[in-house]
Amino acid sequence: MGWSRLEGSMTLKLDAAHYRMLLPNTVKYRQHVRFRVLSKLLNVTTTYSVLDFFLSESNLEHGYKGVALFSDPNVISWTLFRCFSPHSHSVLLPPATMPMDQVQIQRLCGQLTGIESPSESKILELNRAIVQCDTKPLLDPILKVLLSLLDVSKLPSGPNVSSEDRGKRLQTAQLCLEALANTSVHFNRDFGQDLLSRLTAFWPTTLLWLELIHMHYIALGVRQPMADRFRAISTIYKVATLHGKDPGLRSRMGSSEPFMKILVKTWQFRSQHHTLDAHQPVTRTLTMYLRCHLRPNEYGLLWNDRNEKQFIRWIGGTERSVAEAALEPFVHPYAGEPDTAADAEFLSLVSAGRSDMNECKVALSLLMLHSPHRVSLRIVNGMRVLSGTTPVQFFEGVAASYAYIRKAFDKVKAEAWVIYALEGHLLLALLETDIHLARLRSEQNQKFYKDIVRQCLYLLGNALPQYLAYRSVVRLAKEKIQKYNEEQNNRWDTQIALGKTLFSPLSNALAHYLNFLGQRWNILKHVPNTYRNTFVCDNPPCSKTGQEKDFKKCSKCRKAFYCSKDCQTSDWKEHDHKNSCRLLQMNNAQLDDDLHKDKQQARFLRRLINWQIDQCMPLINQYARAIETNRMVATLDFSKVPVEMRITAYTDSLPYFEDAYGWEENAEEQWRKVGKTQRDHPGQLLIVAHRIPNGCVGHMAVTTLRVAVDGPDGGIRRWVENGSVDGENGNADGENGNADGESGGTIDEVD
Incomplete structure (x- = not known):
C-alpha cells in the first residue's frame, strides 16, 4: 500500500x-x-x-x-498527549452509542462544571460528545469544562493530601487531557487554524502534565524506564519551541511553578543516575528547557542575574564533575551551530565557581549566546585564568566569543545594544585580549589568532566607533575607560603605549578608538545643559529658539511650546500634535526624562555636525567656487568610520529630508523659509543632512548653512539657520558660528 x-x-x-x-x-x-x-x-x-x-x-x-x-496544531496536540500518557498502550475510545444533540452536550457540561474529580464514565461521555461536535458552538462549552478540570491550581499538594486523593486527581487530569486531545483529532484541517488560538490554553496544561508524570511515577509507584520518561519530557520541550514566538507562551512557561519543579526534579534525577542509557534524554531535557525559556527580548537579552542565581542555587548541591561529564558531549567545537546555544549556556551555569580550565571551555561554547554582557565577562575571566588552559582551548574559546559579538552587532543595530555591551565590559575584554594574545601565539594557533585579531579590529574600527554619535555611548565609554585606569593603575594607557612599541595591531586599534572617543568627548563637554531654559518652537517648519518669555505653551499638554499662534495652528492641523497631545498629557516622570535625553542628544548632534562641517570647510569652499548652482547638499554619514561627507548639487531627485520625528520636510519649503536670509546675504546655500546608526536622533535632522563665496576676507562665511547651538540665529559675520561654540550664553556642566 x-x-x-x-x-x-x-x-x-x-x-x-x-x-x-x-x-x-x-x-x-x-x-x-x-x-x-x-x-x-x-x-x-x-x-x-x-x-x-x-x-x-x-x-x-x-x-x-x-x-x-x-x-497542524490538531496533530501536534494529539502528539503531545500520546507522548506523555503513563497508560500509553491503553487507548481511550468513546463508546459507540447514539449521537448526542446540543441539549445533551450542554446538560453534560453543566453536570461537570464545578466538579474536581468527575467519574471516568462522565469523561468518556465527554469524549463521545467531542467526536460528534462539528461546529464551534458545540465545542465551546466542552473546552471550557476541560480546561477548568485541568486548572493547575486545583492540583492537590501539601503534606495533608493522601496518595488516594492525589491518584484520583491525577487520573482525572489524564482522562481530561485525552479528551482535550480528542478535540483536535476529530476536527479537520480547515478547523485547525481557528482551534489554534484555543489550544494556546493547552500549553499550560502540558506544564501540569510534566508534573503529573513525575507525581504519577513517584506517588503511585508506576514503573517506567527512566530514559523513556525523560525522552518524553524532552519531546514536549522540543515541540514547545515550535511555538516559542508567542511572548505570552514564553512567559507562562518560564514562570510556571510546575515547570520549575520539573527542572529541579530532572536535575536531581540526573545527579543520582548518571548511567549511559539515561544520559542523553536527561541532558536533552535540560537543554530543551533552556531553548524554550531563554528567548531573547527586543535587545537580545535572554538570561538575567535573578534567573542565574536561582538556577545555580537549585543545582548547587550537585558535584561539578558529574555535571561536566554529563555535558561534555554537548560542547561542540567552534562551528556557529545555533543548536549549541542552550548547551553552552547550561555549561556556563553549572560551572559557576568553575575551575580554570572550564572557564575557557565556557567561552568556547558562547557563540550563539544572546548577551554581549555575558560573553565579555567570560572573555575577561578566561584571560585571567590562563594557567589552567592550553593555548588551543584558549584561542578556540576567544575566537568563538568574538565571532558571536560581531554577529550580534551586525544583527542588532541599536544604541541600547551598544550600551549593554559596554556595561558588560566589552572594552575591558578587548584590552585583556591584547595583553594576553601575544603570549600564546604559535604556529598551531595561527588560524585562531588571525580570526581573533580580525574580529577585534572590526569591533574597534567599525562597530564601536560609529555609535560615538550618541551622547549616551560617549559618556559611558569615557567613564568605563577612566574606571579601568583608576582600578588597575593606568593599565589601559600603559598597554596601549607598550603595544605601539611592539607593533601590536590591537594596541594601535585601541589607540585610534581612544583618540576618536576623546575627540567626541571634547565636543560633548561643551554642549549646554540648559534645555529647560532654552526653548524651541515645536512647529517643525519653524524651530525658532529663544527664552521662555518669548513662547506660549499648549494649554492642554503644557509640554509643546510655540513662538506664535500661527505655528500652534500649523502644528495642530498639519503635524499631528492633535494626537500626540493626548499622550503628552499623561505627565509622567519617564516622559520628562525621555524628553530631557532627547534634547540633550539633539544638542550634542548639532554641535558634532557643526564641528564636522568646520573640519570640511576647505573642501566645501573649493566645491562652492566650482559649482554653478546656488543650492548644495552636504550629507554627513556618522555610521561610517571615518565620517564620510558627500557634497552634491541640489536636484529634483532629492525632494525632501526626513527629520527625527518622521516628518517629511519638502526641500522647497526649506528654500522658502530661508528665502529672506538669501536675499539679505547673497551667496550659496548649503543644506546639511546627516545619518547616524539606527536613524536620526534629535529634534532636527536638516541644518541650513550659508556659504558666501565673495566674503570680505575672501573666505567662507556661514551660520546655523535652525536651532543654532551658538545662541545667535542668522549671524552673517560668522563670529558666533565657530566650532567651539564659546559664545551664545553660559555653558553648564555636562550632566
Whole structure:
C-alpha cells in the first residue's frame, strides 16, 4: 500500500502494521503529500503506533523531525498527549452509542462544571460528545469544562493530601487531557487554524502534565524506564519551541511553578543516575528547557542575574564533575551551530565557581549566546585564568566569543545594544585580549589568532566607533575607560603605549578608538545643559529658539511650546500634535526624562555636525567656487568610520529630508523659509543632512548653512539657520558660528 493510494482514499483507516510498512518510504515521498495524508488519516488507534516509531530510541532524530513537521496544531496536540500518557498502550475510545444533540452536550457540561474529580464514565461521555461536535458552538462549552478540570491550581499538594486523593486527581487530569486531545483529532484541517488560538490554553496544561508524570511515577509507584520518561519530557520541550514566538507562551512557561519543579526534579534525577542509557534524554531535557525559556527580548537579552542565581542555587548541591561529564558531549567545537546555544549556556551555569580550565571551555561554547554582557565577562575571566588552559582551548574559546559579538552587532543595530555591551565590559575584554594574545601565539594557533585579531579590529574600527554619535555611548565609554585606569593603575594607557612599541595591531586599534572617543568627548563637554531654559518652537517648519518669555505653551499638554499662534495652528492641523497631545498629557516622570535625553542628544548632534562641517570647510569652499548652482547638499554619514561627507548639487531627485520625528520636510519649503536670509546675504546655500546608526536622533535632522563665496576676507562665511547651538540665529559675520561654540550664553556642566 503506497502513499499515492492513500492520497486518493481519504476514508481508509490505517492500523499499526500498515503504518510501519509505510514509514521506510516517508523520506522518499513528497513531504506535503505525506503529511496531508497523515493529517486526515490519523485516528486514535494508529496515532500511538506512529509516535511509538517516531520516538523510539533508534529513530529519535528522525522522530523529532517527524513531530516538527506536523505543523497542524490538531496533530501536534494529539502528539503531545500520546507522548506523555503513563497508560500509553491503553487507548481511550468513546463508546459507540447514539449521537448526542446540543441539549445533551450542554446538560453534560453543566453536570461537570464545578466538579474536581468527575467519574471516568462522565469523561468518556465527554469524549463521545467531542467526536460528534462539528461546529464551534458545540465545542465551546466542552473546552471550557476541560480546561477548568485541568486548572493547575486545583492540583492537590501539601503534606495533608493522601496518595488516594492525589491518584484520583491525577487520573482525572489524564482522562481530561485525552479528551482535550480528542478535540483536535476529530476536527479537520480547515478547523485547525481557528482551534489554534484555543489550544494556546493547552500549553499550560502540558506544564501540569510534566508534573503529573513525575507525581504519577513517584506517588503511585508506576514503573517506567527512566530514559523513556525523560525522552518524553524532552519531546514536549522540543515541540514547545515550535511555538516559542508567542511572548505570552514564553512567559507562562518560564514562570510556571510546575515547570520549575520539573527542572529541579530532572536535575536531581540526573545527579543520582548518571548511567549511559539515561544520559542523553536527561541532558536533552535540560537543554530543551533552556531553548524554550531563554528567548531573547527586543535587545537580545535572554538570561538575567535573578534567573542565574536561582538556577545555580537549585543545582548547587550537585558535584561539578558529574555535571561536566554529563555535558561534555554537548560542547561542540567552534562551528556557529545555533543548536549549541542552550548547551553552552547550561555549561556556563553549572560551572559557576568553575575551575580554570572550564572557564575557557565556557567561552568556547558562547557563540550563539544572546548577551554581549555575558560573553565579555567570560572573555575577561578566561584571560585571567590562563594557567589552567592550553593555548588551543584558549584561542578556540576567544575566537568563538568574538565571532558571536560581531554577529550580534551586525544583527542588532541599536544604541541600547551598544550600551549593554559596554556595561558588560566589552572594552575591558578587548584590552585583556591584547595583553594576553601575544603570549600564546604559535604556529598551531595561527588560524585562531588571525580570526581573533580580525574580529577585534572590526569591533574597534567599525562597530564601536560609529555609535560615538550618541551622547549616551560617549559618556559611558569615557567613564568605563577612566574606571579601568583608576582600578588597575593606568593599565589601559600603559598597554596601549607598550603595544605601539611592539607593533601590536590591537594596541594601535585601541589607540585610534581612544583618540576618536576623546575627540567626541571634547565636543560633548561643551554642549549646554540648559534645555529647560532654552526653548524651541515645536512647529517643525519653524524651530525658532529663544527664552521662555518669548513662547506660549499648549494649554492642554503644557509640554509643546510655540513662538506664535500661527505655528500652534500649523502644528495642530498639519503635524499631528492633535494626537500626540493626548499622550503628552499623561505627565509622567519617564516622559520628562525621555524628553530631557532627547534634547540633550539633539544638542550634542548639532554641535558634532557643526564641528564636522568646520573640519570640511576647505573642501566645501573649493566645491562652492566650482559649482554653478546656488543650492548644495552636504550629507554627513556618522555610521561610517571615518565620517564620510558627500557634497552634491541640489536636484529634483532629492525632494525632501526626513527629520527625527518622521516628518517629511519638502526641500522647497526649506528654500522658502530661508528665502529672506538669501536675499539679505547673497551667496550659496548649503543644506546639511546627516545619518547616524539606527536613524536620526534629535529634534532636527536638516541644518541650513550659508556659504558666501565673495566674503570680505575672501573666505567662507556661514551660520546655523535652525536651532543654532551658538545662541545667535542668522549671524552673517560668522563670529558666533565657530566650532567651539564659546559664545551664545553660559555653558553648564555636562550632566
